[in-house]
Amino acid sequence: MLETALGVADRVGVDAVTMRRLAVELGVKPMSLYHHVPGKDAILDGLVDRVFAEIDVPPEGLPWKDAIRLRCLSARAVLRRHPWATPLLEGRTSPGPATLHHHDAVLSCLRRGGLSLALTAHAYAVLDSFVYGFALQEATLPSGGDEGIAELAEHMVETFPAGAYPHLVELATHHVQQPGYGFSASFEFGLDLLLDGIEAAAGRRL
Incomplete structure (x- = not known):
């Protein structure tokens, strides 16, 4: 049932994951599903x-920064596969074993790196805010990814009155529309800034 629910969410969004829709997908009567789960909330918890479970935990054999970096890159990749999931990740009140294991592994990595308990809490919150926020932003980009952004920027600039919005025009024409531009490159740039800042804060023993 969970595999079916995941497929529905990935295809048409998590709002379409209803008991009735799942029953149709599975070829059973809706009431029969309640023999397996108490309701939709349990399915969302499972999703x-x-x-x-798909997000890599920080590898134990690496320095904490490298390990957390790999975990954040994995989280972003998973959320690109499941763009509906980002708003739900921290909103469930009955976390499952994979969720609890993941959080515990991240906390363990940060503490292993010598971060104080307070800094560990700040670091985890800030890192996930960045990862989740970037994932939400990517999920709403124009179709076509980076190429779509470049085309949109070109179209917008063409509609501007002459001399208007010079900094937007500069960014669009001399950066976004240039060969090799990739919005996604900002993720690793921002992630490294955060990790460097957390490392510096750890050195100040916050």
Whole structure:
């Protein structure tokens, strides 16, 4: 059932994951599903746990910064596969075992790196805010990814009155529309800034 629910969410969005829709997909009567789960909330909890299970935990054999970096890159890749999931990840009140294991592994990595308990809490919150925020932003980009952004920027600039919005024009024409531009490159740039800042804060023993 969970695999079916995941497929529905990936194809048409999590709002379409209803008991009736799942019954149709599975070829059973809706009431029969309640023999397996108490309701939609339990399915959503299971979906969130499934998403966390796909995100790599920080490898134990690496320095903390490298390990957390790999975990954040994995989280972004998973959320690109499941763009519906981002708003749900921290909103469930009955976390599953994969979710709990993931959080514990991230906390363990940060503490292993010598971060204080307070800084560990700040670091985890800030890192996930960045990862989730970037994932939400990517999910709403024009179709076509980076190429679509470049085309949109070109179209917007063409509609501007002459001399208007000079900094937007500069960014669009001399950066976004240039060969090799990729919005996604900002993710690793921002992630490294955050990790460097957290490392510096750890050095100040916050």
